[in-house]
Amino acid sequence: MGTQVLQRPADTKELIKDITVNGCPNGFLISGQAIPETVVELILSKVPVEDLLKCNLVCKAWRNLISRKSLWKICFDDNKANWNTVPEHVRDKPNGWMVLYAQLRNEILSKNYIKNPSGHRQFEGWTIFSNGGDQWRVEEEPHGSDPLPNLDIPFFGIDEDKSCFTSSFGWCSKYYIVNLWREGLTPELMKLMLPFKIKCSQMYTARFDCGGVFDWELRLLDSEEKRLCQHKAPRIEVPAIMEWQTAEFAFEFGSDDEELLKDLQYLVFIHEGKDTQFWAGHYGMKFARSCVTFECLYSQPENSSSVEPPETFGKDGGVSTIVRSGRYW
Template sequence: MSIFVSHSNSTWVDEILSNGLNLGGFTLPENVVELILSKVPNEDILNCKLVCHTWKDIVARNSFLKLRFEEKGLNWNSIPDKFKSDSKYRPILHAHLRHGILSKNYVRNSSGQDEFRGWQKIAGDWIVSQEPFGCEPLPTSTFFKRVGQSCFVLKSYKGAKCYCIDLRKEGLTPEILELMLPFKLKFSQLYAASSSTPTMFKWSIVMWNEQKDFRRKYSSPIKILPSGKWQKVEYSFKFGNNARNLKELKGLRQIFLVNEVYTENTSTPDEIQRDPLNVKFARACVTLELLNSEPDESSSQAVSMEGGHD
Protein backbone atom coordinates (compact mmCIF):
# COMPACT_ATOMS: atom_id res chain seq x y z
CA MET A 1 0.00 0.00 0.00
CA SER A 2 1.20 3.52 -0.76
CA ILE A 3 0.06 6.84 0.59
CA PHE A 4 0.06 9.75 -1.86
CA VAL A 5 0.10 13.17 -0.21
CA SER A 6 0.49 16.51 -1.98
CA HIS A 7 1.63 19.44 0.12
CA SER A 8 0.06 21.98 -2.28
CA ASN A 9 -3.30 21.84 -0.57
CA SER A 10 -3.21 21.81 3.23
CA THR A 11 -6.98 21.13 3.53
CA TRP A 12 -6.64 18.14 1.25
CA VAL A 13 -3.60 16.95 3.22
CA ASP A 14 -5.55 17.19 6.50
CA GLU A 15 -8.34 15.15 4.95
CA ILE A 16 -5.93 12.44 3.83
CA LEU A 17 -4.18 12.30 7.18
CA SER A 18 -7.49 12.09 8.98
CA ASN A 19 -8.47 9.01 6.98
CA GLY A 20 -5.08 7.38 6.53
CA LEU A 21 -5.26 6.09 2.95
CA ASN A 22 -5.61 7.64 -0.50
CA LEU A 23 -5.61 5.68 -3.74
CA GLY A 24 -5.58 7.62 -7.00
CA GLY A 25 -7.07 10.68 -5.38
CA PHE A 26 -9.91 8.75 -3.73
CA THR A 27 -9.98 8.75 0.06
CA LEU A 28 -11.14 5.50 1.63
CA PRO A 29 -13.42 5.72 4.68
CA GLU A 30 -11.87 4.63 7.96
CA ASN A 31 -14.11 1.59 8.30
CA VAL A 32 -12.83 0.35 4.92
CA VAL A 33 -9.23 0.98 5.98
CA GLU A 34 -9.95 -0.96 9.16
CA LEU A 35 -11.29 -3.90 7.15
CA ILE A 36 -8.23 -3.87 4.85
CA LEU A 37 -5.79 -3.72 7.76
CA SER A 38 -7.56 -6.64 9.45
CA LYS A 39 -6.14 -8.86 6.65
CA VAL A 40 -2.52 -7.84 7.29
CA PRO A 41 -0.30 -10.69 8.66
CA ASN A 42 0.45 -10.60 12.39
CA GLU A 43 4.16 -10.00 11.87
CA ASP A 44 3.43 -6.82 9.83
CA ILE A 45 0.60 -5.26 11.79
CA LEU A 46 2.88 -3.39 14.21
CA ASN A 47 4.55 -1.67 11.24
CA CYS A 48 1.14 -0.36 10.18
CA LYS A 49 1.00 1.64 13.41
CA LEU A 50 3.98 3.68 12.17
CA VAL A 51 2.29 4.91 8.97
CA CYS A 52 0.23 7.69 10.54
CA HIS A 53 -1.74 8.60 13.64
CA THR A 54 -5.00 7.39 12.11
CA TRP A 55 -3.66 3.94 11.34
CA LYS A 56 -2.16 3.77 14.82
CA ASP A 57 -5.58 4.58 16.30
CA ILE A 58 -7.32 2.03 14.06
CA VAL A 59 -4.95 -0.78 15.04
CA ALA A 60 -5.59 -0.01 18.73
CA ARG A 61 -9.39 -0.18 18.46
CA ASN A 62 -11.42 -3.05 19.84
CA SER A 63 -13.48 -3.11 16.64
CA PHE A 64 -10.26 -3.74 14.69
CA LEU A 65 -9.14 -6.51 17.04
CA LYS A 66 -12.60 -8.08 16.84
CA LEU A 67 -12.28 -8.22 13.04
CA ARG A 68 -8.89 -9.91 13.32
CA PHE A 69 -10.25 -12.42 15.85
CA GLU A 70 -13.11 -13.29 13.49
CA GLU A 71 -10.67 -13.58 10.58
CA LYS A 72 -8.74 -16.27 12.50
CA GLY A 73 -11.85 -18.03 13.81
CA LEU A 74 -11.19 -16.96 17.42
CA ASN A 75 -14.04 -16.13 19.78
CA TRP A 76 -13.77 -12.43 20.69
CA ASN A 77 -16.64 -12.71 23.17
CA SER A 78 -14.74 -15.30 25.23
CA ILE A 79 -11.98 -12.80 26.07
CA PRO A 80 -12.38 -11.23 29.56
CA ASP A 81 -13.63 -7.65 29.47
CA LYS A 82 -10.64 -6.36 31.44
CA PHE A 83 -8.33 -7.41 28.59
CA LYS A 84 -10.44 -5.42 26.13
CA SER A 85 -10.85 -2.28 28.22
CA ASP A 86 -7.26 -1.64 29.33
CA SER A 87 -4.52 -1.01 26.75
CA LYS A 88 -1.87 -2.58 28.99
CA TYR A 89 -3.39 -5.97 28.15
CA ARG A 90 -3.01 -5.50 24.36
CA PRO A 91 0.07 -7.79 24.27
CA ILE A 92 -2.15 -10.65 25.49
CA LEU A 93 -4.65 -10.09 22.68
CA HIS A 94 -1.89 -9.96 20.07
CA ALA A 95 -0.24 -13.08 21.54
CA HIS A 96 -3.58 -14.88 21.34
CA LEU A 97 -4.02 -13.80 17.72
CA ARG A 98 -0.58 -15.09 16.81
CA HIS A 99 -0.28 -18.20 19.00
CA GLY A 100 -3.79 -18.96 20.31
CA ILE A 101 -2.47 -18.91 23.87
CA LEU A 102 -5.91 -18.86 25.53
CA SER A 103 -7.61 -21.66 23.61
CA LYS A 104 -5.11 -24.29 22.48
CA ASN A 105 -3.62 -27.54 23.67
CA TYR A 106 0.11 -26.96 24.09
CA VAL A 107 0.74 -30.64 23.35
CA ARG A 108 0.57 -30.46 19.57
CA ASN A 109 0.68 -34.22 19.01
CA SER A 110 -1.58 -35.37 21.80
CA SER A 111 -2.57 -38.86 20.63
CA GLY A 112 -0.04 -39.93 18.03
CA GLN A 113 -1.97 -38.46 15.11
CA ASP A 114 1.44 -37.36 13.79
CA GLU A 115 3.24 -40.52 14.91
CA PHE A 116 5.85 -39.54 17.56
CA ARG A 117 6.49 -35.96 16.43
CA GLY A 118 7.40 -33.93 19.53
CA TRP A 119 7.66 -37.00 21.77
CA GLN A 120 10.87 -38.62 22.93
CA LYS A 121 10.77 -42.38 23.50
CA ILE A 122 12.97 -42.91 26.56
CA ALA A 123 12.50 -46.67 27.00
CA GLY A 124 10.27 -49.51 25.88
CA ASP A 125 8.58 -50.67 22.70
CA TRP A 126 6.12 -47.94 21.70
CA ILE A 127 3.86 -47.90 18.65
CA VAL A 128 1.03 -45.70 17.41
CA SER A 129 -2.32 -47.32 16.70
CA GLN A 130 -4.84 -45.54 14.50
CA GLU A 131 -7.62 -46.81 16.75
CA PRO A 132 -7.66 -48.43 20.21
CA PHE A 133 -7.63 -52.22 20.33
CA GLY A 134 -8.62 -54.35 23.29
CA CYS A 135 -10.48 -51.47 24.92
CA GLU A 136 -13.41 -49.14 24.31
CA PRO A 137 -13.23 -46.31 21.73
CA LEU A 138 -12.04 -42.92 22.87
CA PRO A 139 -14.91 -40.84 24.29
CA THR A 140 -16.37 -38.07 22.15
CA SER A 141 -14.89 -34.62 22.70
CA THR A 142 -15.45 -31.22 21.13
CA PHE A 143 -11.95 -30.09 22.13
CA PHE A 144 -10.27 -33.10 20.47
CA LYS A 145 -12.68 -33.45 17.56
CA ARG A 146 -9.88 -33.36 14.94
CA VAL A 147 -7.64 -35.91 16.65
CA GLY A 148 -9.66 -39.03 15.82
CA GLN A 149 -9.08 -42.39 17.53
CA SER A 150 -5.29 -42.70 17.40
CA CYS A 151 -3.33 -43.53 20.56
CA PHE A 152 0.13 -44.46 21.82
CA VAL A 153 0.58 -48.11 22.81
CA LEU A 154 3.33 -49.64 24.97
CA LYS A 155 4.05 -53.24 23.91
CA SER A 156 6.72 -54.12 26.48
CA TYR A 157 6.76 -54.72 30.24
CA LYS A 158 8.08 -51.23 30.94
CA GLY A 159 8.62 -47.99 29.09
CA ALA A 160 8.67 -44.21 29.22
CA LYS A 161 8.19 -41.26 26.90
CA CYS A 162 8.18 -37.49 27.37
CA TYR A 163 7.07 -34.29 25.68
CA CYS A 164 8.73 -30.88 26.03
CA ILE A 165 6.87 -27.57 25.74
CA ASP A 166 8.99 -24.45 25.16
CA LEU A 167 6.80 -21.71 26.61
CA ARG A 168 8.55 -18.85 24.78
CA LYS A 169 8.05 -20.50 21.39
CA GLU A 170 4.38 -20.97 22.23
CA GLY A 171 3.93 -17.24 22.93
CA LEU A 172 4.07 -17.45 26.73
CA THR A 173 6.84 -14.99 27.51
CA PRO A 174 7.42 -13.87 31.13
CA GLU A 175 5.75 -10.54 30.31
CA ILE A 176 2.63 -12.21 28.92
CA LEU A 177 2.42 -14.66 31.83
CA GLU A 178 2.65 -11.85 34.36
CA LEU A 179 -0.10 -9.86 32.63
CA MET A 180 -2.43 -12.87 32.74
CA LEU A 181 -2.15 -13.50 36.49
CA PRO A 182 -3.92 -15.17 38.19
CA PHE A 183 -4.07 -18.31 36.03
CA LYS A 184 -3.48 -22.02 36.10
CA LEU A 185 -1.70 -24.45 33.80
CA LYS A 186 -3.96 -27.47 33.59
CA PHE A 187 -2.63 -30.92 32.68
CA SER A 188 -4.62 -34.03 31.76
CA GLN A 189 -4.00 -37.47 30.26
CA LEU A 190 -6.18 -40.41 29.18
CA TYR A 191 -4.95 -43.97 29.66
CA ALA A 192 -6.35 -47.49 29.29
CA ALA A 193 -5.12 -51.09 29.51
CA SER A 194 -6.35 -54.48 28.39
CA SER A 195 -3.49 -56.54 29.86
CA SER A 196 -4.10 -58.69 32.93
CA THR A 197 -0.58 -57.97 34.19
CA PRO A 198 -0.54 -55.64 37.25
CA THR A 199 0.73 -52.33 35.93
CA MET A 200 1.73 -48.98 37.39
CA PHE A 201 1.52 -45.71 35.47
CA LYS A 202 3.53 -42.79 36.79
CA TRP A 203 2.85 -39.43 35.19
CA SER A 204 5.09 -36.51 36.02
CA ILE A 205 5.02 -32.80 35.25
CA VAL A 206 8.26 -30.85 35.62
CA MET A 207 8.71 -27.11 35.11
CA TRP A 208 12.20 -25.77 34.38
CA ASN A 209 13.74 -22.32 34.27
CA GLU A 210 16.36 -21.04 31.82
CA GLN A 211 19.19 -22.37 34.00
CA LYS A 212 17.70 -25.89 33.83
CA ASP A 213 16.76 -25.79 37.51
CA PHE A 214 13.44 -27.21 38.62
CA ARG A 215 10.74 -24.70 39.50
CA ARG A 216 7.91 -27.10 40.29
CA LYS A 217 7.31 -30.80 40.02
CA TYR A 218 4.30 -33.04 40.38
CA SER A 219 4.45 -36.83 40.15
CA SER A 220 1.77 -39.40 40.87
CA PRO A 221 1.88 -43.24 40.54
CA ILE A 222 -1.43 -44.78 39.49
CA LYS A 223 -2.36 -48.45 39.41
CA ILE A 224 -3.88 -49.36 36.04
CA LEU A 225 -6.67 -51.90 36.15
CA PRO A 226 -7.28 -54.06 33.04
CA SER A 227 -10.81 -52.81 32.54
CA GLY A 228 -10.46 -51.69 28.95
CA LYS A 229 -11.98 -48.35 29.93
CA TRP A 230 -10.37 -44.97 29.37
CA GLN A 231 -9.41 -43.21 32.59
CA LYS A 232 -8.46 -39.56 33.00
CA VAL A 233 -5.92 -37.95 35.32
CA GLU A 234 -5.73 -34.18 35.88
CA TYR A 235 -3.59 -31.71 37.78
CA SER A 236 -3.12 -27.92 37.77
CA PHE A 237 -0.29 -25.61 38.72
CA LYS A 238 -1.80 -22.33 39.94
CA PHE A 239 -0.09 -18.94 39.84
CA GLY A 240 -1.15 -15.78 41.67
CA ASN A 241 0.01 -12.18 42.11
CA ASN A 242 2.53 -12.82 44.86
CA ALA A 243 6.27 -12.21 45.03
CA ARG A 244 7.15 -15.89 44.82
CA ASN A 245 5.08 -16.57 41.71
CA LEU A 246 6.27 -13.39 39.99
CA LYS A 247 9.87 -14.45 40.54
CA GLU A 248 9.05 -17.95 39.36
CA LEU A 249 7.48 -16.77 36.10
CA LYS A 250 10.41 -14.54 35.11
CA GLY A 251 12.66 -17.51 34.46
CA LEU A 252 10.06 -20.13 33.53
CA ARG A 253 10.95 -21.69 30.18
CA GLN A 254 10.00 -25.35 29.69
CA ILE A 255 7.46 -27.94 30.79
CA PHE A 256 8.16 -31.66 30.56
CA LEU A 257 5.38 -34.26 30.57
CA VAL A 258 6.61 -37.76 31.36
CA ASN A 259 4.65 -41.01 31.03
CA GLU A 260 6.31 -43.98 32.75
CA VAL A 261 4.88 -47.51 32.89
CA TYR A 262 6.19 -50.54 34.75
CA THR A 263 4.87 -53.85 36.10
CA GLU A 264 4.47 -54.39 39.82
CA ASN A 265 6.02 -57.87 39.48
CA THR A 266 8.59 -58.49 36.76
CA SER A 267 7.23 -61.01 34.29
CA THR A 268 9.27 -63.56 32.37
CA PRO A 269 9.94 -62.97 28.64
CA ASP A 270 7.54 -65.80 27.74
CA GLU A 271 4.76 -64.22 29.81
CA ILE A 272 5.36 -60.83 28.21
CA GLN A 273 5.21 -62.42 24.75
CA ARG A 274 1.89 -64.10 25.58
CA ASP A 275 0.39 -61.11 27.36
CA PRO A 276 2.06 -57.80 26.40
CA LEU A 277 1.03 -54.82 28.48
CA ASN A 278 -0.66 -52.89 25.68
CA VAL A 279 -1.07 -49.85 27.89
CA LYS A 280 -2.55 -47.01 25.83
CA PHE A 281 -2.27 -43.24 26.12
CA ALA A 282 -4.23 -40.54 24.31
CA ARG A 283 -5.19 -36.87 24.54
CA ALA A 284 -2.28 -35.55 26.54
CA CYS A 285 -3.35 -31.98 27.21
CA VAL A 286 -1.87 -28.77 28.60
CA THR A 287 -4.02 -25.64 28.61
CA LEU A 288 -3.77 -22.22 30.22
CA GLU A 289 -6.91 -21.11 32.05
CA LEU A 290 -7.53 -17.70 33.63
CA LEU A 291 -8.68 -17.57 37.27
CA ASN A 292 -11.31 -15.19 38.63
CA SER A 293 -9.61 -14.92 42.01
CA GLU A 294 -6.23 -15.45 43.62
CA PRO A 295 -5.47 -19.15 44.22
CA ASP A 296 -5.09 -20.60 47.68
CA GLU A 297 -1.39 -21.46 47.89
CA SER A 298 -1.96 -23.97 50.66
CA SER A 299 -4.11 -26.10 48.33
CA SER A 300 -1.22 -26.86 45.95
CA GLN A 301 0.14 -30.40 46.12
CA ALA A 302 3.02 -29.81 43.72
CA VAL A 303 6.55 -30.08 45.04
CA SER A 304 8.50 -26.83 44.81
CA MET A 305 11.99 -27.45 43.44
CA GLU A 306 13.23 -23.86 43.33
CA GLY A 307 17.00 -23.63 43.01
CA GLY A 308 17.73 -27.34 43.12
CA HIS A 309 17.55 -30.77 41.50
CA ASP A 310 16.30 -34.18 42.54
Protein backbone atom coordinates in the same frame (compact mmCIF):
# COMPACT_ATOMS: atom_id res chain seq x y z
CA MET B 1 12.12 38.98 -16.63
CA GLY B 2 10.18 38.02 -13.54
CA THR B 3 11.92 37.05 -10.37
CA GLN B 4 11.64 33.46 -9.42
CA VAL B 5 10.63 32.94 -5.86
CA LEU B 6 12.22 29.85 -4.48
CA GLN B 7 10.13 28.09 -1.92
CA ARG B 8 11.75 27.94 1.45
CA PRO B 9 11.98 24.38 2.74
CA ALA B 10 9.28 23.84 5.31
CA ASP B 11 10.51 23.88 8.86
CA THR B 12 9.25 21.42 11.40
CA LYS B 13 6.40 23.60 12.53
CA GLU B 14 5.04 23.85 9.04
CA LEU B 15 5.43 20.14 8.57
CA ILE B 16 3.23 19.50 11.57
CA LYS B 17 0.71 21.98 10.26
CA ASP B 18 0.96 20.18 6.95
CA ILE B 19 -0.02 16.82 8.42
CA THR B 20 -2.94 18.04 10.46
CA VAL B 21 -5.23 19.50 7.87
CA ASN B 22 -8.60 20.67 9.14
CA GLY B 23 -7.99 19.06 12.49
CA CYS B 24 -7.42 15.70 10.89
CA PRO B 25 -4.61 14.02 12.76
CA ASN B 26 -1.80 12.23 11.00
CA GLY B 27 -2.80 8.68 10.18
CA PHE B 28 -6.31 9.54 9.15
CA LEU B 29 -5.11 11.58 6.27
CA ILE B 30 -4.10 8.96 3.78
CA SER B 31 -2.89 10.04 0.36
CA GLY B 32 -4.40 13.44 0.96
CA GLN B 33 -7.85 12.14 1.87
CA ALA B 34 -9.22 12.55 5.37
CA ILE B 35 -10.34 9.07 6.32
CA PRO B 36 -12.68 8.50 9.28
CA GLU B 37 -11.17 6.50 12.09
CA THR B 38 -13.63 3.65 11.65
CA VAL B 39 -12.53 3.25 8.04
CA VAL B 40 -8.82 3.23 8.87
CA GLU B 41 -9.71 0.61 11.46
CA LEU B 42 -11.52 -1.42 8.82
CA ILE B 43 -8.51 -1.19 6.50
CA LEU B 44 -6.10 -2.25 9.24
CA SER B 45 -8.37 -5.12 10.28
CA LYS B 46 -7.81 -6.62 6.83
CA VAL B 47 -4.05 -6.69 7.27
CA PRO B 48 -2.87 -10.24 8.06
CA VAL B 49 -2.18 -10.56 11.76
CA GLU B 50 1.55 -11.20 11.17
CA ASP B 51 1.84 -7.76 9.55
CA LEU B 52 -0.21 -5.82 12.08
CA LEU B 53 2.59 -5.30 14.60
CA LYS B 54 4.54 -3.45 11.95
CA CYS B 55 1.65 -1.03 11.48
CA ASN B 56 2.13 -0.10 15.11
CA LEU B 57 5.30 1.69 14.07
CA VAL B 58 3.84 3.75 11.23
CA CYS B 59 2.40 6.54 13.36
CA LYS B 60 0.70 7.14 16.69
CA ALA B 61 -2.82 7.12 15.32
CA TRP B 62 -2.33 3.66 13.82
CA ARG B 63 -0.72 2.43 16.99
CA ASN B 64 -3.73 3.62 18.98
CA LEU B 65 -6.11 1.89 16.60
CA ILE B 66 -4.23 -1.39 16.95
CA SER B 67 -4.48 -1.21 20.71
CA ARG B 68 -8.26 -0.94 20.50
CA LYS B 69 -10.53 -3.93 21.04
CA SER B 70 -12.89 -2.88 18.26
CA LEU B 71 -10.23 -3.56 15.62
CA TRP B 72 -9.49 -6.99 17.07
CA LYS B 73 -13.19 -7.83 17.18
CA ILE B 74 -13.35 -7.32 13.41
CA CYS B 75 -10.20 -9.45 12.96
CA PHE B 76 -11.65 -12.23 15.09
CA ASP B 77 -14.93 -12.19 13.17
CA ASP B 78 -13.15 -12.19 9.82
CA ASN B 79 -11.06 -15.17 10.88
CA LYS B 80 -14.06 -16.92 12.43
CA ALA B 81 -12.15 -16.99 15.70
CA ASN B 82 -14.04 -17.19 18.96
CA TRP B 83 -13.87 -13.79 20.65
CA ASN B 84 -14.67 -15.24 24.05
CA THR B 85 -11.59 -17.45 24.11
CA VAL B 86 -9.87 -14.40 25.57
CA PRO B 87 -12.00 -13.47 28.60
CA GLU B 88 -13.37 -9.97 28.85
CA HIS B 89 -11.30 -8.98 31.87
CA VAL B 90 -8.12 -9.84 29.95
CA ARG B 91 -9.27 -8.00 26.82
CA ASP B 92 -9.97 -4.94 28.98
CA LYS B 93 -6.49 -4.77 30.49
CA PRO B 94 -4.09 -2.14 29.24
CA ASN B 95 -2.19 -4.00 26.51
CA GLY B 96 -4.93 -6.64 26.52
CA TRP B 97 -4.81 -6.45 22.72
CA MET B 98 -1.50 -8.30 22.88
CA VAL B 99 -3.27 -11.38 24.17
CA LEU B 100 -5.81 -10.98 21.36
CA TYR B 101 -2.95 -10.79 18.88
CA ALA B 102 -1.29 -13.89 20.30
CA GLN B 103 -4.58 -15.78 20.33
CA LEU B 104 -5.27 -14.92 16.71
CA ARG B 105 -1.75 -15.68 15.58
CA ASN B 106 -0.80 -18.61 17.80
CA GLU B 107 -4.02 -19.77 19.46
CA ILE B 108 -2.35 -19.56 22.85
CA LEU B 109 -5.61 -20.14 24.71
CA SER B 110 -7.20 -22.75 22.50
CA LYS B 111 -4.61 -25.32 21.64
CA ASN B 112 -3.04 -28.40 23.02
CA TYR B 113 0.66 -27.63 23.36
CA ILE B 114 1.44 -31.32 22.87
CA LYS B 115 1.40 -31.91 19.14
CA ASN B 116 1.46 -35.68 19.03
CA PRO B 117 -0.77 -36.51 21.97
CA SER B 118 -1.68 -40.10 21.17
CA GLY B 119 1.09 -41.43 18.97
CA HIS B 120 -0.57 -41.00 15.60
CA ARG B 121 2.84 -39.77 14.46
CA GLN B 122 4.67 -42.48 16.40
CA PHE B 123 7.08 -40.90 18.90
CA GLU B 124 7.56 -37.61 17.05
CA GLY B 125 8.22 -34.84 19.56
CA TRP B 126 8.65 -37.25 22.45
CA THR B 127 11.95 -38.23 24.02
CA ILE B 128 12.10 -41.70 25.49
CA PHE B 129 14.38 -41.84 28.47
CA SER B 130 13.49 -45.22 29.84
CA ASN B 131 12.52 -48.12 27.64
CA GLY B 132 12.10 -50.96 30.10
CA GLY B 133 10.83 -54.47 29.43
CA ASP B 134 9.87 -54.90 25.80
CA GLN B 135 9.91 -51.11 25.37
CA TRP B 136 7.34 -48.50 24.44
CA ARG B 137 5.21 -49.05 21.41
CA VAL B 138 2.45 -47.23 19.61
CA GLU B 139 -0.77 -49.15 19.04
CA GLU B 140 -2.85 -47.81 16.19
CA GLU B 141 -5.87 -49.20 18.00
CA PRO B 142 -5.47 -50.12 21.66
CA HIS B 143 -4.91 -53.86 22.12
CA GLY B 144 -6.71 -55.60 24.96
CA SER B 145 -8.74 -52.57 25.97
CA ASP B 146 -11.62 -50.44 24.74
CA PRO B 147 -11.12 -48.16 21.78
CA LEU B 148 -10.68 -44.54 22.76
CA PRO B 149 -14.04 -42.95 23.48
CA ASN B 150 -15.38 -40.24 21.23
CA LEU B 151 -14.88 -36.97 23.01
CA ASP B 152 -16.11 -33.61 22.04
CA ILE B 153 -12.79 -31.91 22.67
CA PRO B 154 -11.64 -29.48 20.00
CA PHE B 155 -7.95 -30.12 20.68
CA PHE B 156 -8.03 -33.59 19.19
CA GLY B 157 -8.63 -34.36 15.55
CA ILE B 158 -10.66 -37.48 14.92
CA ASP B 159 -8.06 -39.17 12.73
CA GLU B 160 -5.29 -38.41 15.17
CA ASP B 161 -7.13 -39.87 18.02
CA LYS B 162 -7.44 -43.62 17.72
CA SER B 163 -3.96 -44.61 18.77
CA CYS B 164 -2.18 -44.86 22.11
CA PHE B 165 1.24 -45.34 23.68
CA THR B 166 1.66 -48.67 25.43
CA SER B 167 4.28 -49.53 28.05
CA SER B 168 5.77 -52.86 29.00
CA PHE B 169 6.83 -54.83 32.11
CA GLY B 170 9.71 -52.50 32.99
CA TRP B 171 9.27 -48.74 33.49
CA CYS B 172 8.74 -47.00 30.21
CA SER B 173 9.20 -43.24 30.49
CA LYS B 174 9.13 -40.41 28.04
CA TYR B 175 8.76 -36.66 28.00
CA TYR B 176 7.58 -33.92 25.69
CA ILE B 177 9.17 -30.46 25.82
CA VAL B 178 7.13 -27.41 24.90
CA ASN B 179 9.03 -24.24 24.06
CA LEU B 180 6.44 -21.71 25.20
CA TRP B 181 8.13 -18.75 23.56
CA ARG B 182 8.13 -20.46 20.20
CA GLU B 183 4.48 -21.34 20.72
CA GLY B 184 3.70 -17.64 21.05
CA LEU B 185 3.63 -17.34 24.84
CA THR B 186 6.23 -14.81 25.89
CA PRO B 187 6.81 -13.98 29.58
CA GLU B 188 5.11 -10.59 29.09
CA LEU B 189 2.02 -12.24 27.66
CA MET B 190 1.86 -14.71 30.52
CA LYS B 191 2.11 -11.80 32.92
CA LEU B 192 -0.78 -10.11 31.12
CA MET B 193 -2.85 -13.26 31.37
CA LEU B 194 -2.48 -13.57 35.15
CA PRO B 195 -4.17 -15.18 36.92
CA PHE B 196 -4.20 -18.28 34.75
CA LYS B 197 -3.72 -21.98 34.98
CA ILE B 198 -1.90 -24.63 33.05
CA LYS B 199 -4.12 -27.65 32.70
CA CYS B 200 -2.63 -31.06 32.14
CA SER B 201 -4.61 -34.12 31.29
CA GLN B 202 -4.24 -37.50 29.71
CA MET B 203 -6.24 -40.66 29.27
CA TYR B 204 -5.03 -43.98 30.54
CA THR B 205 -6.12 -47.56 30.84
CA ALA B 206 -4.76 -51.02 31.56
CA ARG B 207 -5.73 -54.22 29.73
CA PHE B 208 -8.62 -56.56 30.47
CA ASP B 209 -6.11 -59.18 31.63
CA CYS B 210 -3.39 -57.18 33.39
CA GLY B 211 -3.18 -54.19 35.72
CA GLY B 212 -0.88 -51.24 35.32
CA VAL B 213 0.73 -48.42 37.21
CA PHE B 214 1.93 -44.96 36.22
CA ASP B 215 3.41 -41.66 37.36
CA TRP B 216 3.22 -38.37 35.57
CA GLU B 217 4.30 -34.84 36.15
CA LEU B 218 4.85 -31.44 34.65
CA ARG B 219 8.03 -29.45 35.06
CA LEU B 220 8.61 -25.79 34.36
CA LEU B 221 12.06 -24.80 33.13
CA ASP B 222 13.76 -21.49 32.54
CA SER B 223 15.55 -20.47 29.35
CA GLU B 224 18.64 -22.41 30.43
CA GLU B 225 16.53 -25.50 31.02
CA LYS B 226 16.92 -25.24 34.77
CA ARG B 227 13.96 -26.42 36.75
CA LEU B 228 11.79 -23.67 38.26
CA CYS B 229 9.14 -25.90 39.78
CA GLN B 230 7.16 -29.02 39.12
CA HIS B 231 3.94 -30.76 39.77
CA LYS B 232 4.08 -34.47 40.35
CA ALA B 233 0.70 -36.14 40.29
CA PRO B 234 0.07 -38.97 42.74
CA ARG B 235 0.91 -42.43 41.42
CA ILE B 236 -2.07 -44.22 39.92
CA GLU B 237 -2.38 -47.98 39.98
CA VAL B 238 -5.25 -49.66 38.17
CA PRO B 239 -6.46 -53.25 38.17
CA ALA B 240 -7.15 -55.19 34.99
CA ILE B 241 -9.70 -52.86 33.42
CA MET B 242 -10.16 -51.90 29.83
CA GLU B 243 -12.05 -48.67 30.18
CA TRP B 244 -10.26 -45.38 29.40
CA GLN B 245 -10.14 -42.82 32.18
CA THR B 246 -8.91 -39.27 32.39
CA ALA B 247 -6.33 -37.97 34.82
CA GLU B 248 -5.83 -34.25 35.18
CA PHE B 249 -4.29 -31.59 37.31
CA ALA B 250 -3.68 -27.87 37.04
CA PHE B 251 -0.99 -25.41 37.97
CA GLU B 252 -2.42 -22.06 39.02
CA PHE B 253 -0.51 -18.83 38.70
CA GLY B 254 -1.38 -15.63 40.49
CA SER B 255 0.20 -12.23 40.85
CA ASP B 256 2.73 -13.71 43.29
CA ASP B 257 4.23 -15.69 40.45
CA GLU B 258 5.31 -12.79 38.25
CA GLU B 259 8.97 -13.38 39.08
CA LEU B 260 8.75 -17.03 38.13
CA LEU B 261 7.08 -16.22 34.81
CA LYS B 262 9.89 -13.89 33.81
CA ASP B 263 12.13 -16.91 33.34
CA LEU B 264 9.65 -19.55 32.29
CA GLN B 265 10.32 -20.86 28.81
CA TYR B 266 9.81 -24.61 28.72
CA LEU B 267 7.24 -27.07 29.94
CA VAL B 268 8.12 -30.71 30.25
CA PHE B 269 5.30 -33.22 30.31
CA ILE B 270 6.54 -36.56 31.64
CA HIS B 271 4.79 -39.87 32.04
CA GLU B 272 6.00 -43.35 32.82
CA GLY B 273 4.15 -46.59 33.20
CA LYS B 274 4.42 -50.39 33.31
CA ASP B 275 2.30 -53.42 34.04
CA THR B 276 1.81 -54.94 37.50
CA GLN B 277 2.40 -58.59 36.53
CA PHE B 278 5.82 -58.45 34.92
CA TRP B 279 4.54 -60.13 31.78
CA ALA B 280 6.60 -60.21 28.62
CA GLY B 281 5.15 -58.15 25.79
CA HIS B 282 3.05 -55.00 26.06
CA TYR B 283 0.69 -55.51 28.98
CA GLY B 284 1.58 -52.19 30.62
CA MET B 285 -0.22 -48.92 31.07
CA LYS B 286 -1.60 -47.26 27.96
CA PHE B 287 -1.58 -43.49 27.45
CA ALA B 288 -3.42 -41.27 24.99
CA ARG B 289 -4.54 -37.66 24.54
CA SER B 290 -1.75 -36.08 26.52
CA CYS B 291 -2.81 -32.49 26.79
CA VAL B 292 -1.42 -29.20 28.08
CA THR B 293 -3.58 -26.10 27.77
CA PHE B 294 -3.62 -22.57 29.16
CA GLU B 295 -6.73 -21.05 30.65
CA CYS B 296 -7.28 -17.58 32.10
CA LEU B 297 -8.77 -17.44 35.59
CA TYR B 298 -11.26 -14.91 36.86
CA SER B 299 -9.82 -14.56 40.32
CA GLN B 300 -6.53 -15.05 42.07
CA PRO B 301 -5.80 -18.63 43.10
CA GLU B 302 -6.21 -18.96 46.85
CA ASN B 303 -2.67 -20.17 47.17
CA SER B 304 -0.05 -21.17 44.71
CA SER B 305 0.74 -24.28 46.67
CA SER B 306 0.27 -26.46 43.61
CA VAL B 307 3.67 -25.13 42.61
CA GLU B 308 6.00 -27.33 44.57
CA PRO B 309 9.67 -26.91 45.23
CA PRO B 310 11.81 -29.16 43.05
CA GLU B 311 12.09 -32.76 44.12
CA THR B 312 13.49 -35.82 42.50
CA PHE B 313 11.32 -37.61 40.02
CA GLY B 314 10.40 -41.28 39.84
CA LYS B 315 11.11 -43.46 42.81
CA ASP B 316 12.28 -46.50 40.98
CA GLY B 317 13.24 -45.64 37.48
CA GLY B 318 12.86 -42.07 36.43
CA VAL B 319 15.51 -40.36 38.44
CA SER B 320 18.51 -42.37 37.33
CA THR B 321 17.55 -42.21 33.69
CA ILE B 322 17.03 -38.47 33.86
CA VAL B 323 20.47 -38.01 35.38
CA ARG B 324 21.86 -40.19 32.62
CA SER B 325 20.24 -38.06 29.98
CA GLY B 326 22.59 -35.28 31.11
CA ARG B 327 19.93 -32.63 31.65
CA TYR B 328 19.94 -30.15 34.50
CA TRP B 329 16.36 -30.84 35.32
